[in-house]
Amino acid sequence: MPGEELTIEELLKVPIELPENPFWEVFKRFGRDEAIAAVINVAGTAGIDLATDSAWFNSLAGVGSRRAKDIAVSLGGPIVEKAGFFPGHFRDAYKEWKSTPEDERDELSTYFKQAVRGGGKSLLEDILVHDPVYIGLMMGGLHLWPETPAAILSLASFAVAVGIVSVGEVGVTELLYRRYKKALRKKGFGTEKYYESRFLIGKDTPQDELLADLIQRYGLGEPKTGRYHDRYFKDKLPVYNGRHARVRLRQRDREDGSQSQSAQIIYKKASEMAMKHPEQFRFFPQWKEKLYFGLEGDMPWNIDDIEDPRVRRVLKRTLASDEHRDIEFERTVAHDPESLFVSTDRVHNGDRPFYVAEIKVYKNTELLKDAMRYIMRTYPVVQTTHGKFSLSALGQ
Numbered sequence: 059m060p061g062e063e064l065t066i067e068e069l070l071k072v073p074i075e076l077p078e079n080p081f082w083e084v085f086k087r088f089g090r091d092e093a094i095a096a097v098i099n100v101a102g103t104a105g106i107d108l109a110t111d112s113a114w115f116n117s118l119a120g121v122g123s124r125r126a127k128d129i130a131v132s133l134g135g136p137i138v139e140k141a142g143f144f145p146g147h148f149r150d151a152y153k154e155w156k157s158t159p160e161d162e163r164d165e166l167s168t169y170f171k172q173a174v175r176g177g178g179k180s181l182l183e184d185i186l187v188h189d190p191v192y193i194g195l196m197m198g199g200l201h202l203w204p205e206t207p208a209a210i211l212s213l214a215s216f217a218v219a220v221g222i223v224s225v226g227e228v229g230v231t232e233l234l235y236r237r238y239k240k241a242l243r244k245k246g247f248g249t250e251k252y253y254e255s256r257f258l259i260g261k262d263t264p265q266d267e268l269l270a271d272l273i274q275r276y277g278l279g280e281p282k283t284g285r286y287h288d289r290y291f292k293d294k295l296p297v298y299n300g301r302h303a304r305v306r307l308r309q310r311d312r313e314d315g316s317q318s319q320s321a322q323i324i325y326k327k328a329s330e331m332a333m334k335h336p337e338q339f340r341f342f343p344q345w346k347e348k349l350y351f352g353l354e355g356d357m358p359w360n361i362d363d364i365e366d367p368r369v370r371r372v373l374k375r376t377l378a379s380d381e382h383r384d385i386e387f388e389r390t391v392a393h394d395p396e397s398l399f400v401s402t403d404r405v406h407n408g409d410r411p412f413y414v415a416e417i418k419v420y421k422n423t424e425l426l427k428d429a430m431r432y433i434m435r436t437y438p439v440v441q442t443t444h445g446k447f448s449l450s451a452l453g454q
Contacts, residue, residue: 069258073442074342076328077300080231084224091180092188095142096216143184144177187226188219228299235298235325242323242349245368250348252399252420254326255341255430257439258412265402265413268437269392272400275432276425278392285311288385289359290447294378301325301347304447305376309357319353321364321373328443331427339434341427342443385446397425405446414446415439 151173155166192215199211243249259268269281287309295303303325310318324346331341351369361377364370385405393399399418415433419426433439 069442069444070440073258073440073444074328075443076330076342077297077302080228080299081224084227085220087176088180088183088223088227089220090146091143091177092184092216092220094145095139095184096213098142099139099216100212140181140184143181144173147173147176147180150176183223183227184219187223188215191215191219191222231299234296235301238298239347239349242372245351245372246366247323247349247351247369250350252346252418253343253423253426254346255343255417255426256442256445257415257417257433258442259402259415259437259439260412263437265390265404268415269390269400269402271436272398272429272433273392276394276398276400276429278394278398278400281390281392282313283388283390284313286387286389288387288446290383290385291361291376292378292381293376295323295376298325299327301327303376304445305373307353307357307359307361319357320350321353321361321369322351323349323373323376325349326445331423337431339431341430342441343423343426343430344443383447387446397422398429400429403446412440 148170151169152166155163155169158164192212195215195218196211239249266281272278273281289307291305291307293303293305295305297303303323306322306324308318308320308322312318326344326346328342328344331343333341351366353364355365358364361370361373364373387403387405389401389403391399391401397419399416401416401418403414403416405414417426417429417433430441434441
């Protein structure tokens with residue numbers, strides 16, 4: 059899947075990637091669009107305000123001139139501002155098209171369609187939120203305080219609307235995410251939730267040495283090794299408040315010769331742990347939610363070959379194309395079901411100068427932080443938020 063692999067240089071330069079705060083993301087996008095619209099609105103409102111003070115308007119409106127002026131000022135701004143919701147998106151679309159290498163670039167119209175969708179979203183939010191706020195504030199303000207400049211009330215309405223939209227959009231997105239998970243559970247998907255931290259460790263530190271140290275320190279069980287084969291698909295799932303998705307088929311060979319097979323939709327969101335006191339290290343775990351469906355019989359390596367029609371339809375709707383990538387790796391695991399899960403992964407695709415170590419907990423984030431601190435203090439590691447999918451091209 060082009061454009062998603064990392065080189066060693068890119069990884070070392072940006073090992074940590076965090077999603078933007080969803081409130082701030084909405085605030086910036088809608089705030090920018092509203093700011094452009096505000097310039098048009100305030101200018102238009104001021105112009106209408108002046109025009110309705112003219113002798114011509116008063117003679118035309120007659121005895122109801124004051125009421126007519128209030129209506130014209132209140133409705134005029136929301137109408138003329140609508141042109142301001144698209145320029146920012148068209149600029150972004152052109153910049154993205156221009157910066158994309160020619161061999162990977164889509165038609166310019168594709169980017170402009172994306173711009174129209176982005177501007178249309180802001181426009182819809184403006185109609186549903188800002189326009190009622192604007193009209194109510196303008197008419198109420200002009201009625202209660204007739205001497206208040208209309209431009210000031212106009213600016214106040216923009217500030218109120220941006221705050222409402224930021225909170226409202228994040229809330230609606232959260233509800234959509236919960237509804238999507240509920241729909242998957244109804245179709246037989248199970249759920250697993252946990253916190254995970256990932257490190258890249260050089261081959262100079264043997265895997266068995268690292269595991270033995272952590273087993274002794276945290277009282278974990280004996281290590282077990284299994285072979286994994288993952289097939290990742292190019293998906294078109296939405297981002298829910300910073301949660302990014304992956305769609306994969308997984309086959310696992312256990313030490314006892316048995317197999318585990320499943321189709322999975324994994325949502326993850328990286329964040330930095332808040333610290334009460336200054337620390338030598340910073341901690342960037344990921345919250346993961348794995349939605350999985352067990353597969354029986356021969357492993358269906360294509361979505362179309364999944365027997366259950368409901369699951370097959372669900373997964374087909376997630377795909378952007380038939381493009382996929384296979385990743386095979388060997389995982390050694392030691393864990394205590396009540397506390398900590400530690401694993402080391404050696405990916406088979408290519409010769410890499412490192413292996414991946416992961417630490418997981420279901421709830422105890424303080425224990426996770428302690429284990430992260432110990433590993434970073436004891437071993438030469440690179441803490442990263444990139445998964446095996448993004449790391450799969452390294453060393454090839």
